[in-house]
Structure formats: structure tokens, C-alpha cells
Amino acid sequence: MKKVLTQISIILLVLSISSAQSNEKCSPDFEMSKSSIVNNSQNDSLEKGEVFVFFDQSTTMQGFTIDQPGQENLYVNIVDDIQQIAENIGSDTIYQNFGTEINPMSDREVAKVKTPKFYECSGSSVECNNQFSSIKEIFSIAEDEPAATHIVITHLNLQDSQLLASDRESITDPLTSILKQGKSIGIIGVMNSFNGKIDNIPLRSGDYTEYLDAETRPFYILVIGNQDNINRIKDNIEENHFSSNKENFKYALITSSPILQNLNENKLIDENNMPTKLAREENFNFSYMEDYLPVYKFTGNKQTKLKFKIKNNQIVVPGSTGVSKFSISEKVWTTNKTKCKDIKGWNEANFGTLSEITQNNDELVIDLFTEKPLKKLFRGVRYFYKIDVFADKPGNSSEKEFSDWSVNSSDIDKFTQSNPVSFKTLNLEKFVSILNAVSGDTFKKTLIASFVVNFNLTK
């Protein structure tokens, strides 16, 4: 008898505790999803780091320093700008030249970079055969000096062999390490006048040829470092030289996360993310729960339209690969008490997929209750519908950005024979795609926004 009484008292105690906790529950119990986004521009110390500047000293680079009649030469001015920015963003700026090897540069040599003399090679034909951009060495140095910003000015001529097997790993391995440390790689492309020789053009026969008739050709500025410095360099060049016409300017950002921010953390979700009509619904209220989760509260009917929109520029890092796939995670709780004070508890419901997510050039649209319309839901019930929006897979917009300046090794023979005035860059698209693939591997599914619609569905 004593045992039975003890059991009854325990049950009553448990029930009394649970009922006490469920008093006036305007929202169900759930764990708040938090973002894992590391803001690349904020995770660096405020101290200026070192800046390493690498000038490609291949003889072909000379073509950028010699004016071509009728074509605009920006190389000299941009190199000058880069030297100035490097001095500004870094505590110490260290200059090197590179070809088949890397060498430190004295101040006198740095001053010569803008002149054709700097690119002249007085060594033997073997020593001067330095047309391959030895970019893997720079990535290796960037891996060893992760706190520094590395700026590379190059024509970026990459042979197939440099993008295969061990040479490819010499690029991807340090790059993975760089991206994992929260650093990014900016590729700034400038179509410039060219008056010189383009060497080492691979032919189908396996031999190499040269081309002399190019009047324009792109050169590239690769910046490895934090996004703030990359953007500063990019903005400076863009504003100084391409403010009116961006035809000869291209930019891509390779980063482990092309996601700019979590909208909840910065409280960027408001009433305007939903249709304006919603604010006119009965008992409409918009507020943040726990200063993090936006809740749209209203009394709706089967006619209520619910479309949640996010502008792409709020979530995607400008110039980055972008996001090719988004997804949503949905959770629904219901209660038959419509007034908050009457609600004692919520029941988690399983309606399956309710909404759909689509993306266009400008915005991300979450069309609520398209899969299961409101008219199919129970009337006279209060719903608490929480949606988490995730970026699932990085895109490839940066590859597309450079595609029209790129030529594959299989096409370059034919391209050269067509006597082009503007010469494309060998394997550029392939190089950017390798960088993107690495950034894709380091990408993690990221929560970009969470919100709730808490509504009473009337008859």
C-alpha cells in the first residue's frame, strides 16, 4: 500500500511540474539553430600583417610595359597602385620576382618593374625559358606565411602539366590549408594593351610556338589573404581605372565560404521580407524571439499569401563562387488553443514538406505552403512553423566570369592560327575551376537564416 502511494505521489509531482512549466506557452520548446559562419573579414587581428609582392619576371611580361598604338596601357599605373596599396595595408612590404625561381628584389629593382628592362633576360636560352608561371611556389609560400597578404602580378600562363598530378597537388594542398585558415584568394583580371611575344603556346603536335600579333592580353593580380585586404585592392583598381567601363575588368573571389553573413545574427530580417499584404492581416505582429529569431505572428486564412524573400547580395559574398543549392529545414508545432494565455502545450506535427525554395539572379524565395496549401490544414488551430534556410553547395560563377578570356590547350593551336588581336589566357578557366573545387571541398553546409510564422488559421 505504501509503495502504491509513493508511486502515485511521484506521478502527481511530475505532472504538477510539467503543467507548471507549460503555463502560457506562446511558443513550443525547441533548440535555437545557430550559425557557424566565420566572418573572414573579422577573424583577423587588427594589426597590419606583412605583405609579400611577387612580380612575374617572364620575358613575355615585357609586352605589357610597351605601348601598343590604339590600345590603353594600364599596367604601369596599376603596378604603381598596387605598390602604394601594399605599403598601406602592410606593416612591412617585401618584394620578390618569380619565373622558374623566386628572388628577393632590392628597392632599385622594384623601381624598374614598370620598365621593359626589368623583364629582359640575359642568361642562356634555358635560363630564360621561364614562361611558365610557377604559381605553385607562391601558394606554398602563402601556406607557410598565413598571416601575411600575398600579391602576385602575372600573365598566368599555366600548361596542362602544371594542373595535373603532383603539380596540381602542389596547388590544391596549400590552397586547402589557406582556405581552412579563413583566408581567401582574389583574382583580378585586367585586359591590357600588349606589344610583345607570347611564348610557349602548346601545339597539338606537342611542340610549342610563339605569337607576336596580339595587341591586347589580360594580366592578373592574385591576392591571397583576408577578404578585407582583397576587397581593398580590388576596389582601388576598379575605382581608379574602371569606374565608367568594366569591360576590361574581371574579378572572382575564391573563399571557403561564399556566404556573407547569417541574417539572424545581424538582425537583418524584418517585415519587408514577407509580402506587404501580410502586415494588414488581423493581429499581425513582428518581433524577434530571444533577440535572434524573427517571428511573424498573425491570424490568417486559406487566402493568405506567404512568400519569404532574401536578396542575394545580403547573403552571397560579391565576386565569389556564389551558392548553387539552397535547402530548408521545416518544423511545425500545433495547438488547438488560439490565444497565447490558453496554450498549455504544443504538439509537434509531421506534415512532411510544406514549402519550396527557389533562387533567381536577384533573390532567394521561400514559397510557404506550396507543397501543402493552407486550405488543406486544420482550421481553428494555431501553427508555429519554423524554417531554417541553408546554403548547401557552392556555385561556379567565378569560372563563368573568366570563361571568355580563357582558352584550353586543345583549342589554343587553332585559336593562334586565327591570328587574334586579343590573346586569351591558357587554361584560365581550368585554373579557376581547380580553385573552386578546393573551396567546394572546404565548404560546409551553412545556416543563413531562420524565421517563424506563428499563425491562427481561421475558418
Next chain:
Amino acid sequence: MKNKILSNLIKFLLIFILCSSTAMAHKSKKHAPGSDFNPIVCIPEDERSKSQISHDKMVNNLFHRLSKLQQDCALYDIEQLKIGQSQLEKLLREIEEAKNKLEQELENAAICGDINFNHKSKKATKLFVKPSLKSEKVADIKSGANLLYISDSASNKKWSFVLLKTDKKCSPGYIQKEFISKKNEVIKKAPKEVKADLISITKPNWTKKEKLITVPASGFITIKGFVDTNKIDQIIVNEKERQINNDDTFSFNIRVKDAGSEVRIVGNKKGQTKKTITFLIKVQ
């Protein structure tokens, strides 16, 4: 008496005529060179008149001989052949003389078989004296022929001045740029004296062998070297393993700080240390 005088006069005239006949066969400007007769004129068969052709046939058929016109043409042909032969003989003599002169010049020229020919021809083409297709041809170039690229033409960007390698001799001349292609990069082999060491640094140069290297500025620098792969199978630079290439070379980048940097290279064979070099790199 009258008859006697007349008879004597006739005799005198006859003797005079007979004697003066040689004097009448005088030299003329119209004569063929080196002869006492007028140049033979040949009337080709298709230019002969009907009567001339019928006369030729008659002489051929009746007397089984050539007509006068036919003889003239035959003689004319022989004469022309003689002229051609002498001209050819003269040309041959000139060529022989030029050949002898060139051979003499080539004997004094440097033999270029010892040069690395870094380019080759993509297709069969020609080597020219000037950067123009209209200029004189120097030589025929076979597809894949070895070329030493010297310089681009200053006047015509599409042409390059090269040395064409044929056996041990080189022919300088101009070739259209589109026919030149680069050979694969030549791997520089280790000099014998360098390979004698187990580990050798070849670039940059030692300021003090295996002790000190000085560089013009601070920053990253590529250090290149060779190893004797018979005795060393692993290279470790500042505690990080570096790759030994197929040609026994190795390279690594090192940062030289303003205060200088120390480099420690360890060479192992089957895990056992065979050689260690520790040196400083300083900024000048």
C-alpha cells in the same frame, strides 16, 4: 693595130677583174662575229611561203638533199647550240670558283655542332637571305630541322633570324615565325665537379662555401642544388622533407629576413644521415 689594142685592153680588163675579185670580198659589219659571211638567217618552216615549201619538197624528193632554206636552219641551230654551250661552260667555271671561295670561307667558320638548338621547324619550309618570300633562298628546311633562334627581324615581325643546323654546319637566314616551334625545356645536367659532393648548392652562389650566402635584399629566395643519389635518397631542409627530382636536383624557397636566416640541410640514405650542411643567408 686597132684590133690589137682592143685585144690587149680586153685582156687587161679580164686580168684586173680576176685580180680584184679577192679585194671585193671585203669585211662587213653585218657579218656574223668571227666570220666573213653574213649571219645565217633561218626561216622557220611555218613562216615559209608556199613556193618555198614546195621548193623544199622538190629538192628533198628529187635530189634527196636539204634545200637551201633547210640547210640555213640546220646551220643556225648548230650555231645556237655552240653559243649555249660556251655560256654554260662559263657559268660552270663561275660556280666552281664561287664554290671554292665558299669552301675556303667555311673552313675558317666556327663549327656549330656544339650548340643547343632550342627550336625546330614545324613544317618543311625555306631559309631566306632576307625576311621576305621574294628574297633569295638559302636552304630548304626539313620538318623538324634543328634551329637556333637568334632574334626577330626588326623590319618584319613575322620573320626570325635563325641558324639552321645541317650536319656540323649552320646556315644563317630568315624563316617565317609560324614555322618555328620551341623544343621542350632542356634539363641542365649537374656539372661533374658539382656532383662530386654529396649535397651541392648551385644557386645562389656561395659567398663562403657551405657557410654563407649573401643576397641583395630580404624576402623569399629559391635555393637550388644537386645530390649524389647513389649516396643520398632523402633531403630534409629545416625539418621539412624536400623532393629530389629525376635529374638529381632539389629546390626549396626560404625566407631571408633582414637579420639573416639559417638553413640546415640534412641528406639521408635509408634513414641514416650521410651529410649535413648548415649555413647562413644574409642580406648584403
